[in-house]
Amino acid sequence: MAGDAGELVAALRAGDEAAFARIVQDWSRPMLTLARGFVSTQASAEEVVQETWLAVLKGIDRFEGRSSLRTWVFRILVNTAKSRGVKEHRTLPWSSIAGDEAGPGLDPALFQSAGEPYPGHWRAAPSAWPEEVAVEGSVLAGEVRRELASVLETLPDRQRIVLTLRDVLGHSSEEVCELLGISQANQRVLLHRARTAARAGIAAYVEGS
Amino acid sequence: MADLPCRQVVEVITSYLEGSLGWRERRRFEKHLRGCDACSRYLEQMRATLDVLGTVPVDTLSPEAQSTLLEAFRDLRH
Ligand SMILES: [Zn+2]
Numbered sequence: 001m002a003g004d005a006g007e008l009v010a011a012l013r014a015g016d017e018a019a020f021a022r023i024v025q026d027w028s029r030p031m032l033t034l035a036r037g038f039v040s041t042q043a044s045a046e047e048v049v050q051e052t053w054l055a056v057l058k059g060i061d062r063f064e065g066r067s068s069l070r071t072w073v074f075r076i077l078v079n080t081a082k083s084r085g086v087k088e089h090r091t092l093p094w095s096s097i098a099g100d101e102a103g104p105g106l107d108p109a110l111f112q113s114a115g116e117p118y119p120g121h122w123r124a125a126p127s128a129w130p131e132e133v134a135v136e137g138s139v140l141a142g143e144v145r146r147e148l149a150s151v152l153e154t155l156p157d158r159q160r161i162v163l164t165l166r167d168v169l170g171h172s173s174e175e176v177c178e179l180l181g182i183s184q185a186n187q188r189v190l191l192h193r194a195r196t197a198a199r200a201g202i203a204a205y206v207e208g209s
Numbered sequence: 210m211a212d213l214p215c216r217q218v219v220e221v222i223t224s225y226l227e228g229s230l231g232w233r234e235r236r237r238f239e240k241h242l243r244g245c246d247a248c249s250r251y252l253e254q255m256r257a258t259l260d261v262l263g264t265v266p267v268d269t270l271s272p273e274a275q276s277t278l279l280e281a282f283r284d285l286r287h
Contacts, residue, residue: 015286017279024278028270042268049270053278057285104220111216120214125247126254134257141261148258149265167262173227184229192223199251199258 009069012060024053027070030169031077034179037161038081040090048084052077074179092157094182105196129206144202151201155194162187163194213241218248222255 011019028049035045035052055076063072085091112118132138152160152168161180165171171179177187218241224230225238242249270278 012286015282017282020282020286021275021279024270024275028275029267032268032270046270046274050274050278054281057282104216106216106219108216111214120216122215122247126251128250129254129257134260136264141264144261145264148261152265163262164267167259168265168267170263188223188227188229191227192220195223195255195258196219198262199255202258202261203254 006065009060009063009065020057023073027073030165030171031074033161033164033169034074035077035081037092037094037157037180038078038085038090040085040088044084044088045081048077048081052080055080078179078181094158094180095186105193106200126203127207129202133202133206140206144205147201147205148198151198155197159190159194159197162190163198166191167195167198213237215241215245215248218242218245219251222252226255 008019008023031049031052032045035048036042039045039048052073056073059076063069067075110123112121112123130140132140133144135141152164155163162176165176165179166173173184173187173191176182177184180187182190218238221230221234221238225235230238242252
């Protein structure tokens, strides 16, 4: 077991409560997001996360360190969530892209069509955003953050989960593909859809206010 | 090679940001951006969107659930 991971495992085995509290704090967010992709309600996802942590506590002595501790924990989570999803008859088609996700992400009406002078070019350039949008701590950034949180709620489940794991929680594309069992190409389609909707949400908010 | 229209530029933007465009496509994309203020602005707004996304709060386990787990830890590991 390499460096930190070994120390963490040793701390957990030794009953170091602070170490356990810290990983519960740090990892439960992505775990909950991920679990939601396999079960039908948020409450059910919470139970999956709790069940996973209990399984981790009971199994930590058997952990052999062939993968990182986090990978091991997340694998238990996905297995737990999947079997619960089966019981709940919940099936999100992670491995295929639905028809409505294959077309363009952005409204085609924003671009000139074949009969116009510059087919495929913007009818009008996107309006400029005030600089404060990206200035952390500004009033506008706060409003935009709340707006984005509500855009996230309206996204189709798969898009929301991929966007949350990637852009909100900062996981790599490799990690997300492995955890969800999807190809890079599928992940990119879902991410692209979701990012396009997120940008459009900000644009609508900024232009409307 | 035909110029990339704006409509396609906005659809490959994620591939561009993910570094998954081939070098030829990447060059076409960047060439288009140099000549197109509208798409440059779009890309800039996408980057700003990613910055704000990184600050959106995400649900975690309730404090009650967390303390239940800590109790279980005490029971099991002591
Ligand atoms: Zn353009």
